[in-house]
Amino acid sequence: MSARENVLSKIRASMRVPSSDDKRREAVAARLENSPAGIIPGRAQLPKAGQVDLFCSMAEQFGATLARVSDYKAVAAEVTTYLRSHNLPAEIRMGADKRLKKAGWETEKNLEIRHGASDGGDLAGVSHAMAGIAETGTLALASGQDNPTTINFLPEHHIVVLKAGDIKGDMESVWAMLRKAQGKGEMPRAFNLITGPSRSGDIEQTILLGAHGPRALHVIVVD
């Protein structure tokens, strides 16, 4: 017998169940099909505007900085302002996201934009989030050409653009979004939930920002 068969039959023997147990199969199929929601905290069950405000305050509470702009055209100027105020060179790394392409870069003549995945040499990277989760101020990012995963982790500063309309109350609403985009049971290769900048408490339990991932996380919410 293969290791697979051994492990599975040991489980079945311990649980004293036959291998063809229709009732158990039905229970499993039903759970996978219906994906019951469970308990959703009341904290984020707010009208839309309240969810956006909650997202912003939560993200700041967990160490992100935040800017709100009125439309995509204003994103590039906000990026430049951020870089300048942190004494960073006018250079960013960015994926192929269509929404980012329309972000008003033509006004920022001195800004150098590098495209594609990060090679570790970037001080600042710009991504577009798929969604925000108000409950915990969390960003949700999907891998791919549009927003390469390496941009989420390699640059010292991670700037994430988020459409206010994509801010949801809870994680479960993001799963619904994801199923709509990918199909039930399908996922992007990497799906990152990010709550604040990288941190470590491994030395004397002192919380320090900037462990291996970005030292700073800046969120630009487009209303």
Add this chain to the structure above:
Amino acid sequence: MELTANKFKANASKALVDAQLQKALGNVEKGFIGKRQKAADALPEFDALRDNARDIKNHVLEHLDLYLEEYERKVTAAGGHVHWAETAEDARRIVLEICKKANARTVTKGKSMITEEIALNDHLEANGIEPVETDLGEYIIQLRGEHPSHIIAPAVHLNKEQVEGDFRRVHTHLPEGRDLSEPVSLLSEAREVLRQRYFAADVGITGANFLIAETGTSVIVTNEGNGDLTQTLGKVHVVVASIEKIVPTLEDTSQILRVLARSATGQDMSVYTTFSTGPKREEDPDGPDEYHVVLLDNGRSAMLGTEYQDMLRCIRCGACMNHCPVYHAVGGHAYGSVYPGPMGAVLTPSLNGIDETGQLPNASTFCGRCEAVCPMRIPLPKMMRHWREREFERNLTPAVARYGLKAWAFFAKRPKLYRFGASFAMPLLSLFGGTSRRFHSLPFAGGWTRHRDLPAPEGRTFLQAWAQREAQKQETGQ
């Protein structure tokens, strides 16, 4: 690591007089308990979520074979490979084969207790492959040749001066006069050193907090981002996970995520919760070319259907050890096993047998704090008691305790004799107790009286005192 669980008493005695360790252990009590309480208090649904998290895992364990099959099907459909390992040895062999096939010289590792359980690093080194731990705490203890003393804070037994010493000893390419007096400078140095290692590594190995059957996804929950760099930058990503990590759906994952970080570090969410499904896809600019999952049993299937099944709900948050007075006093290394604290006292005998580990379920005051804070509501003290029973049945309990208990049982089963004996012993002990009403030393009780006094009985037995009270009540007509 070498199992020295049955030297717990000796290890603990050493730990109690280790000044560096005692200083460092202060950070456990100071750091974790208040943060968890604050996070739990801020979420009104916290206890209801714990109930639901427990129910989800119970459902998984009842259907584990079927969920594993479904999970495997989905991983394969996403282009990944699932390998089944019955034992630690099997898992080591499988990981080594994958590394060899990739011509790996170095592998980076995200923090993973399961690779500690299977002693993977030693095996890779013995076969000429260098494992590089990238979690800050794991990196530090790897430099020291130590093992984690805590499941989520592996270097919690160390002070910053010790870390500085290690960095100066190992990072000899950096200027001698550099300032490393603050934790932040130590962190920056580790970041710089490890950055180069991610890019040079051929294989990235991580554990998994969850395996999602619905989507064939492995999930890691971290704060530093090292796990993500490990699994994104290597050409091959290997996930090593035990079979009970399965959860059915994304929704079920969310339920447990809501109690995980709060119980562990007191965060609402850890910084990075990463869902990985298969290798790099056609249009992907980054990610690993190969994605492997090694599913480890190593004794867990035998725990199903027994009084230890509930232990398989454990999500490795560390809350039990963070709240354990024994852990606070002696730290994690004293347990002499991969998993320390209350969860280790239950799990280690299941994995390694009670003969080798009998002292662990006894390393508890049964104060019940571990069960009170466990997000998965695992009845840890009850299971430690089961192990003590197994130990007693197998005559593994020390002779003094065994005969002492037998002597006590002899009298306890003969109430008249017990009362008769007690009515003599109590006044006598009361008399010897003197005016201080305390014993500074007693024969056969040196283990107690060496560290503290034993209060002397006040002269009457409980039954005598009770009878007198009742008589007084009658007299006063109450």
